Amino acid sequence: MSSKHYTSFLYALCFLLSISQVKANVTLPAVFSNHMVLQQNAEVKIWGWAKSGEEVTVTPSWNHKPVKTKASNLAEWEVILQTPAAGGPYTVEIKGYNTIKIEDVLLGEVWLCAGQSNMEWTARAGIEHAEREVPLASYPSIRFFSVSHRTADTPQLSLDGQWVVCTPESMIDFSAVGYFFGRKVHQTLQVPVGLINSSWGGTPAEAWVSKETIEENKILAEDAANLQEVPWGPVKTAKIYNAMIAPLVPYRLAGVLWYQGESNTGSPANYAELLPALIQNWRTRWNQAFPFYYVQIAPYQYDVPQQGVLLRDAQRRVLQKTENTGMVVVSDIGNKDDIHPRNKSDVGQRLADLALHKAYGKQELPASGPLYRSMKVEGNKVRLYFDYAGKGLVAKGNELTNFEIAGADQQFVKASAKIQGSTIVVQAKQVKKPVAVRFAWSNTAEPNLFNAEGLPASSFRTEAEPVSLK
Structure with missing residues (x-):
């Protein structure tokens, strides 16, 4: 028996022994409780524990059709309910030896908010x-x-928490980015929104993925092994994943919001592999190719030159290699002297616009700022092409700033840049035969290139290969 299955067996045995003391009461994970939101128009799984062989009946009030199953030899049970369009409140009744009635259940859009x-x-x-x-x-x-x-050495079956209604008293202690995202989605779609916040400050991405995911990649495994313990949060591989992500599987999601990266600036080149690995890990565990939208880290004065901008570029490159992803740029609303910018409203609303555009078909809303696509050398000039620039590009201020250009020697110099429609032409007198361009290439750059919709461009470089900090 594998260690994973052995651990699951031990937990199931504990549940079985505990419920035998109360004549096999049916129990549920904490994520199923009063006030919960279930994903609309979907097959949603409801699961829990009971005595092995005990019959469990789950009846939702939206159709009053009971779904029956029996607890397995591991004392686990699971049913699939088909949910209709958004609405409620409903009830969900779970009946075995005992009866549990979950009340004030809404059907709508469920998003997981995770990160640091x-x-x-x-x-x-x-x-x-x-x-x-x-x-x-x-x-x-x-x-x-x-x-x-919480942390754990192995994947857990349960976690702590409860669903609450959004009030001033509950909002003040919830993820601000998550709240502003949820509010915009709710107001636009006019449907209930459920937000699950699983985040922990100061934590690297390695702590948020399964142990197997890291071990399968030699480079990531070596990098993870070198992570140094810090007083403000766990860093070891899978410690948070096991306790704060695994128990949520397979709660049906509309998608994931991710705001993380500051704690991985020490090894930015590997982040371009690490984040896609995390995304695939979660999608595989949920058996859902859900949208995964994330926030590019903001300008900040990191200790090492280029540390932050290299991480931002790794985040940009993830878009090119991972389907159904999107990135919000916040270079215009950060604070280079504070790693925690206080403008969370615009961050959440930009994530919402991205989701509404890409996941919900609201094409009238802006999905992204300009993203570098390709370049063309025209004599001593370089013409740059962008995605999300169809309505034109804008320089906020007199002239475009933060562009650099280099020849074959890769010695970058300050360049002039001019907008021509949805392209930008870059040149410098010192560079007669340009081969590369980079934009906003510093930890604290706050550039002035935007698209006509008012969203900032991501920093970028045209070189194909990552640049090492060493």
């Missing part, structure tokens, strides 16, 4: 316009589930 401190950041910790936003946060159809901080 900028995702975890709350209005209580300090956000722009908190004095205005908090009192207005009364949305009965928005629900929050906050996963408690």
